[in-house]
Amino acid sequence: MPADDLLTPASSTVPPTPSRPSPWAPLRPLVLRLHFYAGVLVAPFLLVAAVSGTLYAATPQLEDAVYRHQLHVVPSAAQVSLADQVRAAVEAHGGGDPVAVRPAPTPSDTTRVLFSDPSLGESERRAVFVDPGTGAVRGELTVYGTSGVLPLRTWVDQLHRNLHLGEPGRLYSELAASWLWVLALSGLGLWAARRVGARRATRPTVRGSRARTRTLHAVVGTWLAVGLLGLSATGLTWSTYAGERVTALRSALSWQTPVVDTSATGHEGHGEHAGHTSSRPVGAGAEASPEAFAQILAAARVAGLTAAKIEVKAPAAPGAAWKVDEVDRGLHTQVDSAAVALTATSAGALDAQVVDVVRFEDYPFAAKLARWGIDLHMGSFGLGNQLALIALGLGLTAVVVWGYRMWWQRRPDPARRLAVGPPAHRGAWRQLSRPVLVAVVLVTAVVGWAVPLLGVSLVAFVVVDVVLDVVVGRVPRVRPAP
Template identity: 55%
Template sequence: MSTDAEPTARPASEPSAGAASGWRGLVLRLHFYAGLLVGPFLLVAVATGVLYVLTPQLEDWLYSEQLRVEPSTQQLPLADQVRAAVAGGPGGELVAVRPAPEPGATTRVLFDDPALGDSERWTVFVDPGTGEPKGALVTYGTSGVLPLRTTIDQLHRNLMLGEPGRLYSELAASWLWVVALGGVALWVARWRARRAAGRAGVVDLVRPERGVPGRRRLVGPHGALGTWLLLGALFLSATGLTWSTYAGENVAALRASFGWQNPVLQTAVGGEHAAHRAAAAAGGGSGIVDPSLFDSVLGAARAAGIDDGRVEVALPAQVGAAWTVTEVGREWPTQVDAVAVDAASGAVVGEVRFADYPLMAKLTRWGIDAHMGVLFGWVNQLVLVAFGVGMIVLIVLGYRMWWQRRPTGGRAVPRGRLRAAGQPVVFAAVAAALVVGWFAPLFGISLLGFLAVDTVLGRRARRVPQPPRV
């Protein structure tokens, strides 16, 4: 966050705002507006993101009664565990089971309930050794996150305001890469000027400028820290946009047009009377499922190579479809293979292997999981927390710099940088803004607002005589 007015004189070796190129002046102004006005959204997104990354350990402690049991050398069949969950559960439609992935963990039996929100399910936790239900919680999404992380996730995603609230996180993700690239560009320009004057070496690009007075003492830490955080900012901005409302739709359309989508698991059961057999395997249309089918379906999937400890065995979504068994672990190496099993015959009728995903689909999977802090376990969490703390410091330093340079004593800050940049720069900037604004509409709308405000304030500043600086 900077303005293009400096309350103290610069050394002759450093370019002033008035002598800066048109590009530098425009980037400087854009970085200032984005940092000042989008900074609060970024601060909230980063702070809630850090909380989210830390929740797995908090949930293990908070919900230990539901998640952990005494390890048992023998486990009951899934059928017995499912019967216990149905008998002692909250009701609803049985839809899936996640067997205990390791000794000492509980089995999760999942139920749909129309009273719950989108992607929410009742989950009954069952001791696989005794069949005793250990409690029921509402879980969310494919990851099956528990209530604490669900709350923090919704706070991070939409400020607990539902779909309208998602605009805040999309605005933050849309501007994060712009603020990061603009800030680093300004810092590199400053470093090059110091290096040309013999006052900086290569290492000074990534460390604060030393021995400088006043406000410039903050510029160094702000610029150097922003350089360290650049790659993380670009990564989180790109992956964050995949979840957004408007830019996310364009990302999905782009992936579809280039064939970068995840392969679709075929669940149709072929052969004569297939629908009748599938309906019988799912309870004959009565809504009552034979619990023993969970064991046979899982056995068929294991024989077909579904070997990860964390899997979900799901009932058919509709009559005439097969059961599905999907690997749900998200750590490295990634295993998200899935098979479709005809429960009546035990035959595997469809399969999708992560190895067969298109490269871009794999990169998307890895990017999302790394963004959530699960791809590399605690190492991933540690990196994201360090990045988040660094971003919070960066934003606070930016506002401190603005506070020290705010207009005082009747002195206004020069504005209207778009007009002063020159026609070639303006043409290129507008063309780039149109392309990016089409892909990320909230970015385009807010950018137009920034430029309109800058133009109006610039005209007002030119009409009002400015007092001389003291």
């Protein structure tokens, strides 16, 4: 988002009214230089992230329409038991033990019975969709992540996350998120400084296409600033390198999201069933029967997991506790979790007892903010959330385009259609006093450590800037003939 002329004087014919310089004045050229370089070099990544993020925000309704047969059914007065639904899915899938079950949230929705598949990617599972009213199988699709998105949204999500390039591709989105907050804050500062300068000036304002572009770029960017800062912060939380720093910070401050203890395998010391020596623990494998999923769900409901959207997970190892998660991330967040120990009595009956519960209301406040922030970023709070994300994405796209247009409009020779304007003036750091320069260096070092890709790319910008300064300084200037 090149904005190298945000502080260009409106006119040189009338001298400005003398005024006492503000403490901010020495920093303006440095911030302008930073905003210019970041805008020119990082804005393409922001543009891709903005477009792909806008597409993702618009996909829930499209996904619902494309996969309507698998997702929705005509409600029936009677309901087939959950065990029979799981049994029908296992038969349609060709056997194998389910790894999880998501019961139908409403009679008009389908139940999802999930199976692992080594041929699928990370966090992907095969889902068999079952009509809860008739037990008929409605289809089978690949689902991704905790949100359980289907192939269409998964494709758009991976485009936004890593450009379908796998783990290396995540660097693009992390670079964009790392610089987005810098561009938003620096642009906000430059625009505020220009507004203050305009109120102090007595000269008339110059009109023109470049001025209009600059105004659009700055005003829209200012309106979007808070939302862009939120997208940057939440995007960094699950990035590769900055995400590690965030995780370490949350751990040091005890801000982690609590998780249920699924290592509990029996009833010892847990409620009225403690001491039943005739029971043996049941975990994954053949004993994770369709009836077991129904038994686990019933126990979790009694324990207070009341969300319509819920997932029952079989344990990965025999003897471990099962896990039940609420997965409703709408306006009324329901993400409680329970660990349930399942035992088989000597008579062969199954007995389920909740051994640990983690409720969202007991999360640390920082963990709640992280949950809400990520869900806002993903558009989980309904149509209003989606529309806000779409507006942010379209607005950021426009700001990037206006930034490049403004750079092009500053070209010295308007006849050269492929030329661009010169960068902001070099050597801005030389105007800083030593204390301010030391403070800038220290802050930059801390931020560069906390956000590694920002630090590395900033060093690269500085190196390029120094090299250009040296090269330009060595190029002899040709004076025009008298």
